[in-house]
Amino acid sequence: MTRILLFGSTGMLGREVLRIAEETKFEGTIVTVSHAECDIRDEAQVEKTVAESGAQVVVNCAAYTQVDKAESETETAMEINGKATGNIARAAKRHNMFLIHISTDYVFDGEKEGAYKPEDETNPINEYGRSKLAGEKAIEATTGLRYAIVRTQWLYSHIRKNFFLTMLRLFREWENISVVGDQRGTPTLAAHLAEAIIKIAERRDEVETGIYHYSDSGSCTWYEFASEIAKNDGTKCMIREITTEEYPTPARRPKNSILDKSKTTRITGIALKEWQEGVRECYEKWRDERR
């Protein structure tokens, strides 16, 4: 039986880990920790939480995730995504637990042609990416810790705040909208990543320590992602394709951040789903919950 300690249990991904565990009849226990119960910046509190959990696996879904705000709240982003990740890593090591930590495609600069492999050189172009990379480094510096850093991208779900829900709202508010069509990646249904996290937790003894990439399969631009959501929704809202230059944001984003998942599928045996399948699944879930 696997016992998991889950940080960030009230976030988008954390909540999906809990839902999927229940729906797939995960044969184990998940001990949840919310921000209110434990601020991961407090090392003593993290140590106490980890020590009392009796878990074999720590899953860290807690993070500072506001990409644009991180440009001005740089210190806070670094404290949570960088330093505090080190608190979790050291506590997991002290109690001989396997750590599954979620990181991001934004550790890359986006200049590569083709998909990024876990061992490719990192070079974040925004503060959020720099803070997440600092978290990865803190884990790697924890000697003797067994871990899987899982980099993912373009996460969405039928809950919380994300691109998928923003589009559905905009379709209802406007006749025309504009979406960037020159950044390429892969939309990833949080529920699919949640399944992968649970599998890694269950197979931790066979999973070698290191960095893994996980997203749904295929790739598209944000414009194509929006168009797929629109197709499912049957909206009459027109979507115009624009360039990044026409939609300036405080944080720069990589032009290409497609992830190479071959190591993940080989070592974990996880089968990837097409991103369009994720959109369909998410739309059905969202629609059913509104009925």
Ligand SMILES: NC(=O)c1ccc[n+]([C@@H]2O[C@H](COP(=O)([O-])OP(=O)(O)OC[C@H]3O[C@@H](n4cnc5c(N)ncnc54)[C@H](OP(=O)(O)O)[C@@H]3O)[C@@H](O)[C@H]2O)c1
């Ligand atoms: N969303 C994406 O597109 C995306 C892409 C790539 C990677 N990721 C990574 O995926 C992971 C999950 O992201 P998500 O989208 O599920 O994020 P989310 O919805 O913003 O959830 C983040 C969670 O972290 C908690 N948290 C924030 N600061 C904390 C602190 N100091 N101490 C303890 N808990 C704290 C939040 O609690 P409160 O809400 O109560 O503060 C929330 O439960 C993160 O590591 C993120 O970097 C996300």
